Amino acid sequence: MNAHSSPTLWNRLVLWYHQMGSPPYFYAFAGRWRPWFIAATLITAVIGLYGGLLLAPADYQQGDAYRIIFIHVPCAWMSLFTYAFMAGCGLVGLVWRVKLAEILAMESAPIGAAFTFVTLVTGSLWGKPMWGAWWTWDARLTSELVLLFLYLGVIGLYHAFEDTRQGARAAAFLALIGVVNLPIVHYSVVWWNTLHQGTTVRLFGPSRITWSMLWPLLTMALSTHLYLGWSLLGRARVALLELEGGKDWARAIALKDAPHG
Numbered sequence: 333m334n335a336h337s338s339p340t341l342w343n344r345l346v347l348w349y350h351q352m353g354s355p356p357y358f359y360a361f362a363g364r365w366r367p368w369f370i371a372a373t374l375i376t377a378v379i380g381l382y383g384g385l386l387l388a389p390a391d392y393q394q395g396d397a398y399r400i401i402f403i404h405v406p407c408a409w410m411s412l413f414t415y416a417f418m419a420g421c422g423l424v425g426l427v428w429r430v431k432l433a434e435i436l437a438m439e440s441a442p443i444g445a446a447f448t449f450v451t452l453v454t455g456s457l458w459g460k461p462m463w464g465a466w467w468t469w470d471a472r473l474t475s476e477l478v479l480l481f482l483y484l485g486v487i488g489l490y491h492a493f494e495d496t497r498q499g500a501r502a503a504a505f506l507a508l509i510g511v512v513n514l515p516i517v518h519y520s521v522v523w524w525n526t527l528h529q530g531t532t533v534r535l536f537g538p539s540r541i542t543w544s545m546l547w548p549l550l551t552m553a554l555s556t557h558l559y560l561g562w563s564l565l566g567r568a569r570v571a572l573l574e575l576e577g578g579k580d581w582a583r584a585i586a587l588k589d590a591p592h593g
């Protein structure tokens with residue numbers, strides 16, 4: 333029985349993969365899932381913020397000032413995750429010339445840049461009362477700033493070309509080069525003597541943070557991932573319509589959505 337079920341499952345996965353590469357199919361798929369993503373984003377954000385701002389106890393050293401971590405830390409995680417996602421999609425676009433992969437890579441860049449910007453701003457707001465300065469050339473802060481410049485470089489290079497697909501491939505190449513910065517950001521607190529504290533949340537092994545603080549933090553992390561899905565699906569739909577404007581399916585959608593006077 334297993335011998336027959338495995339090929340069937342594999343065939344379904346292959347079929348789904350090829351369907352997702354079809355612009356009309358992905359456009360419809362994204363349209364169906366976006367409302368679920370935004371609903372889940374709002375629900376988890378409310379739960380996470382309520383738990384972090386109202387239910388979690390004050391820190392024994394930082395008092396209530398630490399509560400900015402419920403925004404700062406999830407955005408910092410997402411700045412790295414989104415860049416890895418962008419580079420991965422860029423690699424698929426470069427190697428296999430998948431149009432949708434190029435779109436997802438380029439449309440995720442502004443979202444990742446926003447997460448990185450929020451990370452830097454909230455880090456400065458947190459650093460002022462803790463360190464006595466808005467900014468210091470700390471290894472973690474500096475590498476995160478480099479990450480923001482990489483995002484902006486990818487966005488700028490993409491829009492520097494009239495041919496969007498050529499621009500996407502050039503920008504994807506830059507994104508792949510910038511991947512080297514991801515481990516620097518992540519391990520900067522280990523490799524150098526920085527003002528940042530060490531890792532407190534671990535995927536493997538016990539986390540060095542009380543559960544009453546951990547669960548709101550993880551809930552906010554889930555919320556930011558869901559937000560990425562909602563925002564990216566919407567941006568990709570718009571980009572697909574612009575790129576496929578001459579195709580019958582895109583013209584049909586444009587005519588359907590056009591105002592009737």
